[in-house]
Amino acid sequence: xxxxxxxxxxxxxxxxxxxxxxxxxxxxxxxxxxxxxxxxxxxxxxxxxxxxxxxxxxxxxxxxxxxxxxxxxxxxxxxxxxxxxxxxxxxxxxxxxxxxxxxxxxxxxxxxxxxxxxxxxxxxxxxxxxxxxxxxxxxxxxxxxxxxxxxxxxxxxxxxxxxxxxxxxxxxxxxxxxxxxxxxxxxxxxxxxxxxxxxxxxxxxxxxxxxxxxxxxxxxxxxxxxxxxxxxxxxxxxxxxxxxxxxxxxxxxxxxxxxxxxxxxxxxxxxxxxxxxxxxxxxxxxxxxxxxxxxxxxxxxxxxxxxxxxxxxxxxxxxxxxxxxxxxxxxxxxxxxxxxxxxxxxxxxxxxxxxxxxxxxxxxxxxxxxxxxxxxxxxxxxxxxxxxxxxxxxxxxxxxxxxxxxxxxxxxxxxxxxxxxxxxxxxxxxxxxxxxx
Amino acid sequence: xxxxxxxxxxxxxxxxxxxxxxxxxxxxxxxxxxxxxxxxxxxxxxxxxxxxxxxxxxxxxxxxxxxxxxxxxxxxxxxxxxxxxxxxxxxxxxxxxxxxxxxxxxxxxxxxxxxxxxxxxxxxxxxxxxxxxxxxxxxxxxxxxxxxxxxxxxxxxxxxxxxxxxxxxxxxxxxxxxxxxxxxxxxxxxxxxxxxxxxxxxxxxxxxxxxxxxxxxxxxxxxxxxxxxxxxxxxxxxxxxxxxxxxxxxxxxxxxxxxxxxxxxxxxxxxxxxxxxxxxxxxxxxxxxxxxxxxxxxxxxxxxxxxxxxxxxxxxxxxxxxxxxxxxxxxxxxxxxxxxxxxxxxxxxxxxxxxxxxxxxxxxxxxxxxxxxxxxxxxxxxx
Numbered sequence: 050x051x052x053x054x055x056x057x058x059x060x061x062x063x064x065x066x067x068x069x070x071x072x073x074x075x076x077x078x079x080x081x082x083x084x085x086x087x088x089x090x091x092x093x094x095x096x097x098x099x100x101x102x103x104x105x106x107x108x109x110x111x112x113x114x115x116x117x118x119x120x121x122x123x124x125x126x127x128x129x130x131x132x133x134x135x136x137x138x139x140x141x142x143x144x145x146x147x148x149x150x151x152x153x154x155x156x157x158x159x160x161x162x163x164x165x166x167x168x169x170x171x172x173x174x175x176x177x178x179x180x181x182x183x184x185x186x187x188x189x190x191x192x193x194x195x196x197x198x199x200x201x202x203x204x205x206x207x208x209x210x211x212x213x214x215x216x217x218x219x220x221x222x223x224x225x226x227x228x229x230x231x232x233x234x235x236x237x238x239x240x241x242x243x244x245x246x247x248x249x250x251x252x253x254x255x256x257x258x259x260x261x262x263x264x265x266x267x268x269x270x271x272x273x274x275x276x277x278x279x280x281x282x283x284x285x286x287x288x289x290x291x292x293x294x295x296x297x298x299x300x301x302x303x304x305x306x307x308x309x310x311x312x313x314x315x316x317x318x319x320x321x322x323x324x325x326x327x328x329x330x331x332x333x334x335x336x337x338x339x340x341x342x343x344x345x346x347x348x349x350x351x352x353x354x355x356x357x358x359x360x361x362x363x364x365x366x367x368x369x370x371x372x373x374x375x376x377x378x379x380x381x382x383x384x385x386x387x388x389x390x391x392x393x394x395x396x397x398x399x400x401x402x403x404x405x406x407x408x409x410x411x412x413x414x415x416x417x418x419x420x421x422x423x424x425x426x427x428x429x430x431x432x433x434x435x436x437x438x439x440x441x442x443x444x445x446x447x448x449x450x451x452x453x454x455x456x457x458x459x460x461x462x463x464x465x466x467x468x469x470x471x472x473x474x475x476x477x478x479x480x481x482x483x484x485x486x
Numbered sequence: 487x488x489x490x491x492x493x494x495x496x497x498x499x500x501x502x503x504x505x506x507x508x509x510x511x512x513x514x515x516x517x518x519x520x521x522x523x524x525x526x527x528x529x530x531x532x533x534x535x536x537x538x539x540x541x542x543x544x545x546x547x548x549x550x551x552x553x554x555x556x557x558x559x560x561x562x563x564x565x566x567x568x569x570x571x572x573x574x575x576x577x578x579x580x581x582x583x584x585x586x587x588x589x590x591x592x593x594x595x596x597x598x599x600x601x602x603x604x605x606x607x608x609x610x611x612x613x614x615x616x617x618x619x620x621x622x623x624x625x626x627x628x629x630x631x632x633x634x635x636x637x638x639x640x641x642x643x644x645x646x647x648x649x650x651x652x653x654x655x656x657x658x659x660x661x662x663x664x665x666x667x668x669x670x671x672x673x674x675x676x677x678x679x680x681x682x683x684x685x686x687x688x689x690x691x692x693x694x695x696x697x698x699x700x701x702x703x704x705x706x707x708x709x710x711x712x713x714x715x716x717x718x719x720x721x722x723x724x725x726x727x728x729x730x731x732x733x734x735x736x737x738x739x740x741x742x743x744x745x746x747x748x749x750x751x752x753x754x755x756x757x758x759x760x761x762x763x764x765x766x767x768x769x770x771x772x773x774x775x776x777x778x779x780x781x782x783x784x785x786x787x788x789x790x791x792x793x794x795x796x797x798x799x800x801x802x803x804x805x806x807x808x809x810x811x812x813x814x815x816x817x818x819x820x821x822x823x824x825x826x827x828x829x830x831x832x833x834x835x836x837x838x839x840x841x842x843x844x845x846x847x848x849x850x851x852x853x854x855x856x857x858x859x860x861x862x863x864x865x866x867x868x869x
Contacts, residue, residue: 136825140563140816176618179593182788183822189789190826197789201619203590204628211635214615217628221619399593400613401600427563430818434593437561438601 055267055312062298066278069294071159073107073284074117078163080107086233089169089188091181092354093393095200097245097287097386098222099173101237102229109169111184113283115144117158118151119329119458128154129459137187142180143428143458145187152191171232172197173225177399178431198228206400207392218387219380226379239379245287246382250371250389252286255295257356257368262303263346264416267312269303272323272345273335274313282355318342319419319481322412325350325426325433326457331465334472340485341476346416349409350432353394366411395432402435406442413448419479420449422472428456451475497711498685500704504692505732512544513582515697522584522610522644527571527599529694529753530589530616530783532633532773534763537698538648538656539640545694546571546580546598547732550845553577559601565814566845567730568598575606585610585643589777590618592785592819610643612636620778620786629774637770650769657763657773663698664759666705670712671756674748675804678716683726683747684737691732691754720746722863725801725836727751727827728812729820729843736847740810740856749804751797757781785819793823794830801836808863810856811840837863 060066080087085105090096092110099106119125128150133139135153137146157163172185172195182199189197200221204214230237256279263270270278278299281291305311316339323345327334335345352358357369369392376382390396398405413421421443426433440450453471456462476483504511512523524536525546536543548570555576556569574580575598586608588599603611615632617625641647667690673680681689693701721744726737731752741747750756763776787793801809809831813820828838839859841852 136828138821141818141821176788179785179818180822182618183784183819186788186791187822187826199619199789201617201622203615203618205590205613205615211631213628213631217617217622217624220624221622224622224624400596401603402597403600403604425561425563430563430593433561433563435597435600437557437559438604441558 053315055310055315055317057313057315058306058311060274060302062294062302063277065294065298066281069281069290070277070284074109074159075162077107077109078157078159078167080105080167087167087169088171088173090173090185091175092283093177093202093390094173094175095222095386095390096173096285097242097249098225098383099229100245100287101226101239101242102233102235103238104241108173108285109167110284111148112144113280114151114158115147115458116326116329118147119143119460121158122330122460124151124156124158125330125458125460127156129461139459140427142184142430143456145180145184147458148184149188149191152188168192169195171195171229173229174199176201177203177396180431196232198225200225202387202390202396203399204391206397206404210388210391214391215384215387218391219383222383222387223380239382242379243376243382244289246376246386248289248292249287249386251292251296252282253355253357253389254368254371255292255300256282257352257358259295259300259303260347260352260356261367262307265307266320266417267310267314267317268320268344268346269306269311269313270347271313271335271339272347272351273332275347275351276327276332279351279355286355314339314342314344316342316484317344318484319344319476319479320416321345321418321420321422322409322416323348323350323422323424324409324436324439325424326429327424328455328460328463329457330460331455331463331468334465334468337469337472340483341481342484343476343481345422346418349394349405349412352412353408357389357392358394359392365415366408398435399431402438403442405435406439409439409443410446410448413443413446418448420451420475422475423450423452424457425452425454426457427454427462428458449475449479497708497715498681498688501685501688501692504696505688508544508695509579509582511696512542515542516582523582524610525580525583525586527586527588527595528591529758530591530777531587531614532589532636532777533698534653534656534660534773535633535637535640535648536656537659538652539644541585541640541644542697543694544583546574546586547691547695547730548845549574549579550733550735552846556601559605560597563816564597565594565729565816566843567814567817568594570845571595571598572601575602583608585612587612587614589614590616591783592817594817612639617778618786619788620782621788621790621792625778626771626774629778630770633770633774653769654765657765657769659698659702661762662702663693663705664762666702666709667693667759669709670705671749673712676716677720677805678718679720679746679748680712680715680717682717682741683724683750684734684741686747686750687732687734687737687754690758694754694758717746720748722746722860723748723805723807725749725751725797725804725806725809726812727797727809728824729814729817730754731812731843733843733847735849736843736852739849739853743853743856743860745860749800749806751781751793751800753783756800757783783819784823787823791823791826794827797827798830798834801831801834806836808859809836809838810859811838812843815842815844
């Protein structure tokens with residue numbers, strides 16, 4: 050029998066988030082009809098930079114696109130089998146395989162906007178994971194030689210940042226702008242770049258501020274809902290529409306929920322976090338947790354794939370302060386952009402798992418968690434990097450951990466029944482009883 | 487059948503012995519010299535600086551034995567090589583190391599380093615950031631600065647400065663080793679090569695774990711003997727391409743089937759020694775340039791695919807009849823390159839066989855597949 054402890058209400062801006070996402074995929078598909086430019090690249094790419102080419106430039110970021118494909122099980126399987134026939138291994142990044150499959154099948158995951166996969170005019174990528182630049186190198190081959198540029202950002206952890214490292218990245222960015230001009234034949238507008246950089250500051254700051262509100266008991270948001278909201282930052286973090294949505298709509302509404310005691314899970318009695326991308330075709334796992342009154346308050350992944358964080362004066366972890374700087378030229382904009390992004394929490398574990406373990410333990414403490422679910426994600430080597438060491442460190446810090454194996458984008462590697470049984474056992478070990486059958 | 491006259495068989499024994507007895511060698515070196523030994527995880531580590539500091543660099547490789555000690559530390563979807571390397575540390579086989587280090591390359595081997603760093607007490611540990619965008623003009627100045635930081639760290643550790651003279655000595659030692667191994671590799675171009683693929687593998691891999699001064703002396707003694715040596719009929723001339731590979735059992739098996747590996751694209755082969763440091767510029771820039779310009783690991787080969795032309799050129803120079811593409815299971819960088827390498831080789835008339843390696847390889851199954859592959863190549867000769 051359910052025991053309702055807290056009031057619950059639907060997010061008022063939910064529909065707006067959904068519309069923004071649909072607009073994004075529609076605009077990309079229709080860009081050429083409007084005389085605009087299309088580019089493809091990763092969710093972590095410096096999307097602010099191509100913004101300088103004009104206001105009619107639209108992008109398709111590969112990871113959220115791969116997740117969209119994954120959510121459509123039939124299309125995902127079709128994509129995966131298609132790319133496997135080309136000789137690519139099925140243990141490669143499943144987002145990447147979904148994306149490539151979509152390319153060679155010439156099928157867009159949003160058929161209402163385009164029956165065919167809309168080819169980009171160029172590819173603009175970043176590189177920190179082994180699959181990043183190679184993703185678009187292969188995609189370029191598959192699409193018949195679309196030009197590609199990638200910026201290596203893997204210069205080591207933020208705590209060891211030096212001028213030389215910044216120079217390496219900024220040098221590549223400057224080269225990238227020359228390359229963009231050459232590929233498109235357009236002039237480059239530094240004012241548009243600067244505007245995009247400020248937007249990115251706002252998007253990253255406010256998304257973290259929204260996640261910080263989840264320290265509250267009851268949590269105003271659950272992770273399944275957060276997936277549909279953080280995604281806007283992964284689509285185009287430097288856009289006015291993402292920054293405005295986070296700052297002017299979502300943040301005030303979530304703050305209001307906290308003030309009014311609105312819960313994401315009305316019978317919240319247990320708080321957990323997860324890690325890495327979820328198995329997108331099986332988000333029902335999160336609803337199953339709710340039967341135990343268990344809310345997943347998010348994860349390092351949802352908090353900081355886009356959100357940026359810093360130590361606050363009171364010792365807590367909070368949103369990174371928006372830099373109080375006046376950017377007057379291209380070089381300043383690029384330097385600010387590089388420095389800002391290098392502090393991204395999700396970029397730190399690429400160099401050592403202890404950096405991620407420290408952040409995860411911090412979340413477990415500050416967000417008052419009972420336990421942790423770690424998705425050993427076969428679909429993403431980048432975010433699964435060091436996850437076994439994270440498990441050991443979190444356990445050592447006193448938080449129970451339930452690892453489960455799966456794949457964010459390839460349902461053939463996820464066992465739903467087994468995972469549910471493991472959740473039952475984990476909840477039992479935490480002393481939780483099912484509140485709803 | 488690959489045959490070598492009995493009296494010439496033993497000339498590679500020293501390399502084999504160094505490879506097999508690598509731990510005993512390093513311990514004895516340490517005792518003899520009183521020097522420090524650095525375990526390293528990737529061939530992007532600038533050994534020049536270590537030799538300049540009189541430190542013995544020893545590449546950490548696996549042992550090709552099943553193990554169960556790494557499961558708590560590395561998720562099983564990462565390559566068996568990185569797990570095998572870590573297992574050696576967890577089992578205490580490298581207990582003589584004074585330090586460990588890695589130069590940034592793939593994510594997989596990085597985990598072996600970081601787990602080692604977490605769980606195996608070592609006096610010195612260093613993560614050397616290294617450009618992945620090696621085709622960028624900014625890669626050399628960036629790496630130069632990183633090398634300066636690294637040199638400083640080593641100086642702090644050993645308690646004395648590394649002079650330009652030291653660096654020149656380190657560079658010349660490494661260059662000599664590369665030059666000598668290249669000379670040996672040249673002799674594999676002959677219609678009856680002077681050495682087998684197995685012998686070549688022992689030679690290169692042992693150079694990654696022995697004092698290059700000794701290794702060079704052995705190479706200098708070897709070369710005159712090799713020029714007049716041949717292994718007899720080579721059988722099919724094969725190339726082997728892919729991830730880290732010191733799987734001597736596999737090479738032995740293939741070469742027992744009337745075929746010879748005449749060339750490779752491995753970091754335990756040509757990728758390790760192809761380029762020298764050109765000292766016409768300042769020394770740190772020169773070292774940086776060598777590691778940026780070397781034949782890349784696939785993880786760094788973008789946006790252009792420079793390995794394709796390099797591999798084809800090797801195949802032509804060494805008159806290759808077939809290529810075996812191997813990769814460590816789950817090795818993403820190679821998985822991303824292999825389909826196009828296969829296509830390119832086959833478009834150029836070179837048949838390929840793709841195999842996936844694990845810590846141990848199923849020799850029986852692989853033998854059947856290699857036999858079938860060789861039959862395909864031989865059938866073409868018949869008609």
